[in-house]
Amino acid sequence: MGAGMAGFMAMSPVQAEQPATFGYSAVMAGATDYMFRGVSFTQGEPMINAYVEFTYGIAYLALSAENINSGSPDDIGYGALGPWEQDIYIGIRPTTGAIQWDIGLLWYIYGVRGGGVGVWDRDFFELKLGMSVSPTENLTIGATSFYAPEQGLALPEGLTLQGDVSYKLKNVGVFTPTLSATVGRWGLAENAHYVGGYFVDVDGDPHKSIVYWNAGLRLDVERLFFDFRYWDTNISSSDTDARFVFSAGIDLSP
Template identity: 35%
Template structure:
């Protein structure tokens, strides 16, 4: 019952927010003209797959394809995304496939993003024969607001909420602030400097433990892990036509005692890719 209430509460919040923001954008949407379909493909290689400051590839490189389908106008756009990556998370999952869906309305100076994110590991599904072999899939709800106070500067505040889905994730809340500024072109490159700081909290002790899941630890590991931490990054992205490179520094407040494998250590991450078409 607790799981159901948590899920319904988060789903209700996201639904109400989406209805409210979408309704506020309808008048502007009508003036934007004909609604259109669109799509974008991004293919990226990274030196390490970092999710909120924690490596999900055991500090190894990853290949990450992405495709987004859109429908709407500039003031009201619906989207459906598919994103994938190889992983090495200690649970035997060789790859991850995520699905995102939502709406991006614009109300005055604020661009909104209200969505539902479904994180899946297709090779690690829950077993009906062996109840201890739990699945790792979970749902997350997102609400983000972006403003551009001056030319080339964007500021984004985003919140994520995850309901209790048992082994895969307890009730978790994450807040993040992002800033990005596009500099004048330098030769063939268009540089953008950006950074982010976030805080995540889970309502289960030891959730963020790179050594083992908190409810599958032995006596020597049970006190390791944390239920909350802060993460941040800063870097520069260089764009040349459809191609890009990103050089970024990541760090977290997770201690070495809680992360003896070093998955949350400070590190530099390099990524490169192309946007199509």
């Protein structure tokens, strides 16, 4: 993946370099559920999230923290997570021609509620390669891949492929509405800790992948946003069944 990116960027026109400057942004948000690739990580309960990002030119460092409550304390699977999660993202966002890239490393750090599992046993990291284009002023289309190496109890080796599309509509009064949708496949191999697959359905059967999708409407007004979204997957369980999720937040950026 890295070699392919290097070759592509070497052959593609790159935007003229701009003087690098420091910047930061911050968002506080809440939601009726914490959905991660179609899986509820709060058992259908509300979630509060704080996000801050620092940038210097095309480089970025972001920190995210949220509450999490997933399953029984005796579950050594992903159900052992809680009561908090902290994420660290680092990467670059270069531009080649009309394509905006996002190349980064994502580190997920979890609190663990019992189950005989240590805190560091459940943390995992992924490599991210994303791209997006805007064929028209209001339309954005993107594709992202996430690769997770084998990480024992935390995660088997896995690959996620995801597509996104969004379209900004004309203002309605003080609101700026945006329609968006996502579809993805989160695939994970099996290992000694996840025999048969990482994802478990309502009958207790394991699966090596989950297909997830969502569609919704976001309304922006000044620094506030409100998002109304429908989620579903191809696996039936209490954490992956269809549901509507409402989220709202405030942009605290300067």
